[in-house]
Amino acid sequence: MTTNRHDGSGGPEADGSRTARTEFDPRAVVAHDGVLGLLNTSGLLDAADVHVTRRLVHLSGGQVSETAQIGAALAVRAVRQGSTCLAIARIPELVADDEAVSAVMPSSAELERALADSVLVRGGATGPLRPLVLATSDDGPLLYLRKYFRQEELIRSVLGERRSSRPDVDVTDVASAVDAVFGPAGPGDADLQRIAAQMAAVSWTLVVAGGPGTGKTYTVARILAVLDRLAGGGARIGLCAPTGRAAAQLQAAVSADDAAPRSVRAVTVHSLLGWRPGAAPRFGQGNKLPHDVVVVDETSMLSMTAMSKLLDAVRPDARVILVGDPHQLASVEAGAVLADLVDGEDATPPAPIPSGLLDDGVMSTVADRDGVERGVVTLRRGHRFGGGIARVAAAINRGDADSVLDLVGDPTVTDVTLVSADDLDDVRSDVATWGSALRAAAVAGDASAALDALDGQRVLCAHREGVWGVQGWSRRVVDWLAELPDHPPNLSVDSTSRHAGQPLLVTANDRQTGTFNGDCGVVVRTGLASDTLDPEGDGLRVVFRRGEHLFELHPTQLADAVPMYAMTIHRSQGSQFDGVTVILPPEGSELLTRELLYTAVTRARQRVRIVGSPEVLAAAVARRVQRASGLRSPIRVAEPT
Numbered sequence: 001m002t003t004n005r006h007d008g009s010g011g012p013e014a015d016g017s018r019t020a021r022t023e024f025d026p027r028a029v030v031a032h033d034g035v036l037g038l039l040n041t042s043g044l045l046d047a048a049d050v051h052v053t054r055r056l057v058h059l060s061g062g063q064v065s066e067t068a069q070i071g072a073a074l075a076v077r078a079v080r081q082g083s084t085c086l087a088i089a090r091i092p093e094l095v096a097d098d099e100a101v102s103a104v105m106p107s108s109a110e111l112e113r114a115l116a117d118s119v120l121v122r123g124g125a126t127g128p129l130r131p132l133v134l135a136t137s138d139d140g141p142l143l144y145l146r147k148y149f150r151q152e153e154l155i156r157s158v159l160g161e162r163r164s165s166r167p168d169v170d171v172t173d174v175a176s177a178v179d180a181v182f183g184p185a186g187p188g189d190a191d192l193q194r195i196a197a198q199m200a201a202v203s204w205t206l207v208v209a210g211g212p213g214t215g216k217t218y219t220v221a222r223i224l225a226v227l228d229r230l231a232g233g234g235a236r237i238g239l240c241a242p243t244g245r246a247a248a249q250l251q252a253a254v255s256a257d258d259a260a261p262r263s264v265r266a267v268t269v270h271s272l273l274g275w276r277p278g279a280a281p282r283f284g285q286g287n288k289l290p291h292d293v294v295v296v297d298e299t300s301m302l303s304m305t306a307m308s309k310l311l312d313a314v315r316p317d318a319r320v321i322l323v324g325d326p327h328q329l330a331s332v333e334a335g336a337v338l339a340d341l342v343d344g345e346d347a348t349p350p351a352p353i354p355s356g357l358l359d360d361g362v363m364s365t366v367a368d369r370d371g372v373e374r375g376v377v378t379l380r381r382g383h384r385f386g387g388g389i390a391r392v393a394a395a396i397n398r399g400d401a402d403s404v405l406d407l408v409g410d411p412t413v414t415d416v417t418l419v420s421a422d423d424l425d426d427v428r429s430d431v432a433t434w435g436s437a438l439r440a441a442a443v444a445g446d447a448s449a450a451l452d453a454l455d456g457q458r459v460l461c462a463h464r465e466g467v468w469g470v471q472g473w474s475r476r477v478v479d480w481l482a483e484l485p486d487h488p489p490n491l492s493v494d495s496t497s498r499h500a501g502q503p504l505l506v507t508a509n510d511r512q513t514g515t516f517n518g519d520c521g522v523v524v525r526t527g528l529a530s531d532t533l534d535p536e537g538d539g540l541r542v543v544f545r546r547g548e549h550l551f552e553l554h555p556t557q558l559a560d561a562v563p564m565y566a567m568t569i570h571r572s573q574g575s576q577f578d579g580v581t582v583i584l585p586p587e588g589s590e591l592l593t594r595e596l597l598y599t600a601v602t603r604a605r606q607r608v609r610i611v612g613s614p615e616v617l618a619a620a621v622a623r624r625v626q627r628a629s630g631l632r633s634p635i636r637v638a639e640p641t
């Protein structure tokens with residue numbers, strides 16, 4: 001059984017706040033002297049950043065200036081915060097208006113000079129250890145921990161190599177396979193799903209990007225059918241996703257789509273690679289994966305390390321299709337590879353597209369023609385929701401806070417509203433409607449209706465802890481529900497007893513029961529008898545839905561499940577609900593970013609209520625996750641590596 005940390009907890013500094021450390025703070029370095037100790041006390045560095053830096057300095061065997069040590073510690077910090085490197089030009093952002101930090105922090109130019117001269121970058125007399133790499137890029141100098149530089153290099157070189165040639169296929173065969181799967185094209189039909197399939201046939205690597213409900217899974221099922229036809233049937237297809245839950249959902253979606261080849265099975269990326277904790281993956285450079293096509297779903301959640309292992313393991317003559325929404329939250333580990341690939345600039349141009357593949361007239365109407373030619377097809381037509389949600393989501397992505405505020409305040413836009421935290425009557429009424437529907441269906445033993453009710457509404461919080469986090473809002477929802485006449489009065493947030501209508505969140509992967517971290521189920525009566533669990537557990541079952549399929553478990557089979565009355569936005573990734581209530585904290589926080597807000601709003605199919613102030617909402621739209629990486633533009637390294 002494994003536990004995925006993808007719940008927004010992210011460790012003690014998960015809210016991104018920087019506060020000065022007291023001596024009892026576990027992130028404080030005990031013997032903190034020197035400039036690193038000072039930066040630790042100020043809250044900029046964690047103990048881990050300081051300890052790793054001291055170790056690197058010790059191993060390098062030479063004198064390392066304080067300035068270079070600051071650079072090393074900031075590079076460690078950058079990885080801890082999700083970047084693959086330190087963007088040295090952005091040092092002033094770290095200083096902000098903190099006087100203590102400003103007094104000791106070198107300028108970007110001083111830092112770059114000190115690093116270029118340092119044994120950490122150049123190597124010392126005692127050995128070849130050079131733990132840091134200094135590179136230049138269009139975004140200014142970048143400082144890497146060597147391990148991450150190597151991973152990025154591998155991704156760059158494998159993708160560059162794959163871009164330089166194309167599979168040897170006949171365009172007339174492609175046209176007939178695409179017609180067979182999609183039906184004949186209409187005149188001037190600029191159908192991006194169809195274009196994605198045409199490009200997949202002639203590309204070693206294709207990115208299929210798009211927001212929720214734009215038909216990514218639908219398109220992948222058809223791409224696989226096209227590729228299978230071109231291979232004469234029997235193409236070996238590896239379908240994978242970063243988490244167990246995403247893989248299970250992908251499997252359910254693909255199985256329900258008649259277009260997809262029947263034999264495909266979705267697994268986690270780790271399982272595809274035979275990658276167990278603490279060991280190297282079974283498949284890699286010297287032992288390539290057998291598949292002809294490898295599809296990665298929810299690629300936005302894939303870390304750079306996992307992407308580098310995957311690309312190392314695919315055969316050069318296997319197609320790779322990366323699918324996902326680049327605007328969503330990135331991996332909890334370092335890297336935002338999908339967003340980098342979608343927005344980045346390639347060092348080498350792609351091999352020419354075979355003539356006759358794409359209709360020139362059709363392509364002249366495609367807005368992002370350059371993207372298509374680079375092998376990045378972005379689907380834009382929403383098939384699931386429209387109206388206000390799509391407009392608000394688009395404005396959030398553009399960083400257009402004024403439009404977001406106009407839309408949420410516009411009385412004609414009824415599907416997205418902003419409500420004040422002092423006026424929660426509507427939210428309370430939504431919760432009551434949700435709870436009563438859940439309870440009624442569960443007491444009647446109607447699993448399908450109970451699961452429909454469960455997904456009818458969800459409270460999503462940016463934070464896990466605190467009054468405005470999952471902790472506080474779960475209590476609030478429970479208090480509201482306990483006052484309803486149809487609910488048991490002894491409801492509790494952390495109850496271990498089960499009752500009909502209780503929503504549950506699974507917190508760990510469990511192969512035996514086929515449940516995954518993040519799955520939500522509901523306790524229903526089986527018709528046998530009681531409302532609460534008796535010692536044998538008879539009378540109640542926990543039901544789950546996977547695609548079209550329902551399954552039930554005895555409550556005692558679920559070792560890792562907790563009552564769920566609210567959840568973090570991180571954990572809601574990959575799920576959809578009819579209505580969503582997004583709780584913003586009263587004060588803006590570093591965690592509250594454009595990506596987080598976009599992810600929350602796009603979980604809803606029909607309506608969104610945002611609880612918070614216009615100021616905090618606008619600040620969230622303006623705050624972008626800036627993960628530094630060298631995959632966005634060509635980079636150069638002065639030192640031999």
Ligand SMILES: Nc1ncnc2c1ncn2[C@@H]1O[C@H](COP(=O)(O)OP(=O)(O)OP(=O)(O)O)[C@@H](O)[C@H]1O
Pocket residue numbers: 193210211212213214215216217218219383384
């Ligand atoms: N061209 C199409 N014609 C008809 N229905 C479509 C088409 N494209 C997508 N759909 C339908 O739209 C819905 C959303 O599609 P799909 O699940 O593939 O989107 P998605 O981008 O994978 O969404 P998510 O990111 O939320 O998983 C599905 O019911 C799908 O069958």
